[in-house]
Structure formats: C-alpha cells, structure tokens
Amino acid sequence: MITIVDSGGANLASIQFALNRLGVMALLSANADAIKKSSHVIIPGVGSAESAMRRLKANSLIPVLQSLTQPVLGICLGMQILFDFSEEGNVDCLGLFAGRVRKIPSNNDQLIVPHMGWNTIKITQSNLLLKEVPDDSYAYFVHSYAAPVGKCTLASTCYGEDFSAAVANANFYGVQFHPERSSAIGSVILKNFLEL
C-alpha cells in the first residue's frame, strides 16, 4: 500500500490521480500505523512549513516519519520539511537532510516570486529516482522557498541562484517540483519512486 500523508490541506487529489494514471491506488492517511505499514510514503506539500510541521506534531507523526525505512518522497513543501530548518515561519523541520530552507531572494523585485512555471532540472548525481529522465528536462515548480544545493542533491534548478530540485539520502527522497503536474517526465519520476 502507498500512503499519502494527509497534511490536512486541499489539493491532494492531483497526486492521487497521478498515481491512479500509473495504475496504483494510494491511501490518504494521517494514521501512524497505516503510514508505518506502507510500502511507499509520499509527503505532499500544502500550506506553509510552519503549519505543516504543526499538523505533523498534532498528529504525533514527527518521530514516525523520521524513523521510516521504506522509500519516502517529499513533494514541494513536503521536500522542504525533510530539511533541518525552514525560514518560512522559522521552524525546525524533520532533519533528514542537512541545511536550511530559505526564501528565494527577489533581488529587489527583479526576480518574480513565487517561482511559478516550467523550469529545467540539471542532473548532478545519478540515482534510480531519475532513471530515464534526460538532463535539462522541464518540470513544473510553484514555490517561494528553496533548499540549498548539497551533497544529497540529485538535480538542481537555477532561478536567481541554484537550488535543490531533487534530493536523496538513504530511503528519503524529495522533489521541489510537482511530478504530478510535470507532464510525462513527472510520471516517469513517480514510477521510478514506486519501483524503489
């Protein structure tokens, strides 16, 4: 069973539908046992880092998510909260990746924020998550905060400066873009994740 962690927000249907298109069903749940028993866990991105961490805490899910050993994929904000800390609300996050998530600098309004639309990903490290994904593929992004490039970075994207577009550390994976809305490439990445 694949579980999408129910973070209490709207807009989770598109991930479910994307998985359905791959022929798999996903459970939407905030139940610790259901999450622990899943073969794959997806942490979606809804709202702000501060509100997401507050909801995980309210559902006692922080230690549960930190101790998972099966493949876990954070999407957008779901990737950001895998890091140590987010400046969005100045909140401690799950600490599964080293680094701070920072606001994208608008360079005195020269750069449009949020970073919204299709941008290219530069693959910097080969990983099964990005199997058969060509370098410079376009993916769909919507975000105002971003994680730095580090040794866990699989792919980076440049918007004003380089940030992590995809990361991996042991069984934990994250993508800043929305694979469920990134056309055929997004579908390949979701499929790769399910095959991990």
Add this chain to the structure above:
Amino acid sequence: MLAKRIIPCLDVRNGMVVKGVQFRDHQVMGDILEYAQYYRDTGADELVFYDITASTDGRILDKQWISKVAQVLDIPFCVAGGIRTINEARAVLNSGADKISINSPALENPQLVSELANEFGSQCVVVGIDSHENNNDYYVYQYTGDIKKTRATQRRTIDWAIEVQNLGAGEIVLNCMNQDGVKNGYDVQQLAMLREVVHVPLIASGGAGQKRHFREVFREAKVDGALAASVFHSISIAIPDLKNYLRLENIEVRS
C-alpha cells in the same frame, strides 16, 4: 531557465466549451475533456477553465467536471468563475485544480484575496482583472460574464493590481477588454505598465491573433505567460508551431 507559459483558456458553460467575441454571443465549441486532452497532448503549459456564467448568476460552480479534468491532466490547471467563499475555493482545489482565479468577487470583497491566500497559500490564488481603456486611463470592469450586467468600477487598473498583490494574490491575469476577441495583438503598452508594479507572475489575456503577438508580449511586456482562446481552439495557431517559432526568436519555451 524559467519558460514562458502558453495558456489556452477554455470558457465553460453548462459543461461545454464555448467562445464569444468581446464577451458576447457565446457559441458551443465542444466537450471539456476532449479539449483538455488535446491541449495536454499538444504542449500547452497550463490550462484555465473559466465558468463564464457562474459569477453573474450567483451560482455555485458544478465541481464534477473539475475532478474529471484533474484525472486526465498532467499539467497544471486553474478554475475561475463564481468562487466567492473559502469553502467554494476548497471544493475546487479538493477536486484537483491547482489554482483558483477570482475576479468580480474580489472587487466585492477585497479581503477575500487575503483570506484565500492565508488558507491555501498565495501560489494557488490568481486574481483576474478585466480592464478597459477610458479617457486615456485604464479602469477595472466587473461582471463581464454577462453583457447586461457588465459595469465599469471606479478603480484604476494599476491601483487594483497593486492592491491585490499586497493582499496576497500569487498571480495576476490581465484581460485587456479592448483587445479581447479582435485578434489585433495583446495590449503590450498596458501590460508593460503593469509589469513595472506587479512582482508576482503576470499573465496577458486578450487579443492574440498571430504568432508574432506572443513574441511581442513576452519580449516587450515581459509577462510570464500568455493566455488565448479562439486562436488555439480553431487551430489557427497550433501550439507546437507557436513554440517552434518562439524558440527561433530566442524566447524560452518548454519543449
């Protein structure tokens, strides 16, 4: 590099795609799902579905088609028309839409923009502005879905754009009514003026007739996306051709 977005807009009435000229004389064009799949497969970067009857009728949007569209689309889409409460917005987003766009209800109650941004995040709150030239300035129009109810407001377009941005709008779609449906090109001058003050994504709407109109609006008004309806629906401009053309003109588009 961030690509410029090509955004077909589908006007929806009673579950069918329709098209009118200058907001009048709506004519049935076809089935929503067929259009959605066609645009998904021909390289549209995003779709906007606009329920042109909802806002003026005070009706609540029928959500079933939204979920069906969300099931087939693997690109983002936005739903506009008649969303005037947090709960209506939530229902649309829960059905699978990526963004909601509000227009007349924001004019009735500007706080709605902040409430939606606080609840769902700015990134899914789009404000549509219908703008018309009057006495060498641009003013916002309201209830443009119905010619009998359409009226000018006292708000200058530039003031309203700044206000909604400050309230938390994550994207602004400027529909230049003078140009709408007449295919003489986007209102580059007005869009460039707005670009100076709009620091969230700005989308041009109204007036696309030829491929060069897209080049002009991207290059001269520096908008993030260009929205069009009839030129795409009639295939007088095919999106793959348009993107090839823009690429040769050194404008970044998604391949």
